[in-house]
Amino acid sequence: MTRNPYRIIVVKDGEEHIRQFSIGKLPFILLFVFMIASGTSIFLLFTDYYSHQEYQNKLVQLQTDNTQLIKKIEFQEEKINQFVERLDTIISQDKVLRDLIKLPQIHDDIRKVGVGGSTSPEESSLEYLLPDSNHQIDLKAFSRTIDYYNRLANLEYMIYDEILETVKTDVKRYRSYPAVYPINLNEAKISSTYGYRRDPFKRRKQFHPGHDFSADRGTHVLATADGVVKESKYYGTFGNYIEIDHGYGIRTIYGHLSKRIVKKGDKIERGEFIGTVGNTGRSTAPHVHYEVLYKNKNTDPANYYFVDYLN
Numbered sequence: 572m573t574r575n576p577y578r579i580i581v582v583k584d585g586e587e588h589i590r591q592f593s594i595g596k597l598p599f600i601l602l603f604v605f606m607i608a609s610g611t612s613i614f615l616l617f618t619d620y621y622s623h624q625e626y627q628n629k630l631v632q633l634q635t636d637n638t639q640l641i642k643k644i645e646f647q648e649e650k651i652n653q654f655v656e657r658l659d660t661i662i663s664q665d666k667v668l669r670d671l672i673k674l675p676q677i678h679d680d681i682r683k684v685g686v687g688g689s690t691s692p693e694e695s696s697l698e699y700l701l702p703d704s705n706h707q708i709d710l711k712a713f714s715r716t717i718d719y720y721n722r723l724a725n726l727e728y729m730i731y732d733e734i735l736e737t738v739k740t741d742v743k744r745y746r747s748y749p750a751v752y753p754i755n756l757n758e759a760k761i762s763s764t765y766g767y768r769r770d771p772f773k774r775r776k777q778f779h780p781g782h783d784f785s786a787d788r789g790t791h792v793l794a795t796a797d798g799v800v801k802e803s804k805y806y807g808t809f810g811n812y813i814e815i816d817h818g819y820g821i822r823t824i825y826g827h828l829s830k831r832i833v834k835k836g837d838k839i840e841r842g843e844f845i846g847t848v849g850n851t852g853r854s855t856a857p858h859v860h861y862e863v864l865y866k867n868k869n870t871d872p873a874n875y876y877f878v879d880y881l882n
């Protein structure tokens with residue numbers, strides 16, 4: 572048996588020269604084992620390095636994503652804060668409005684309890700979402716906060732609906748109130764007021780149930796409030812006569828007109844042109860005779876004008 576039974580032959584590419592090494596059985600096995608072991612080690616080292624590198628890359632990616640997410644959440648928080656500020660403004664305006672139109676105030680407790688849920692704005696701080704925070708990220712709390720303000724906004728919406736309805740009713744009533752003159756005072760002047768006066772025909776004191784506005788024939792006569800034309804006709808001593816029903820027990824009448832523009836049943840708005848000044852019926856000069864009746868009784872038109880009628 573040869574002492575070195577194994578031979579390692581090394582051939583360099585492109586050269587004819589061949590190197591040979593004789594080696595014993597044991598060293599050969601040791602060399603073989605060493606090569607396998609170092610190969611495996613190198614393989615494992617590289618694998619570990621690469622997986623670690625991959626982990627690092629993923630970590631960096633996650634940190635980047637996380638920063639972006641936090642930025643997005645902060646941006647949302649900013650938007651929510653703006654929304655809450657606007658909501659606060661609406662709530663203060665609502666209080667002022669209620670005061671103006673004599674609606675009972677909504678108690679702050681109702682705003683808090685009425686919307687349900689116990690999340691108060693203090694709990695809505697998003698600091699717990701930040702990386703330095705010791706708190707855990709609680710997106711549920713974030714979502715609850717948004718829900719809370721959504722319900723608050725909804726309550727405020729219903730409250731505004733109620734205010735709007737009340738204002739609408741009040742506006743209708745206000746517009747049915749004969750608050751203006753039946754004629755432009757730049758084109759007319761009051762020639763007779765409400766009460767007892769010397770009758771121009773009978774030469775004795777007689778009750779005058781309205782206001783007379785003298786003006787040129789043809790001057791426009793205007794409805795003093797919203798309503799429906801109840802009469803438009805020639806009516807004895809009134810001459811050409813228009814009567815408007817404003818609802819709420821209020822009626823106005825306009826007499827001695829030269830022309831009637833509207834007919835019975837017409838819907839009229841305040842300030843609408845309804846006829847022209849004339850001298851029809853029992854009248855000595857062109858003028859409009861104007862009366863305001865409340866629950867079928869004559870009342871002083873001066874009590875209804877929203878401006879000083881002597882101006």
Ligand SMILES: [Zn+2]
Nearest residue numbers: 782783860861
């Ligand atoms: Zn009169």
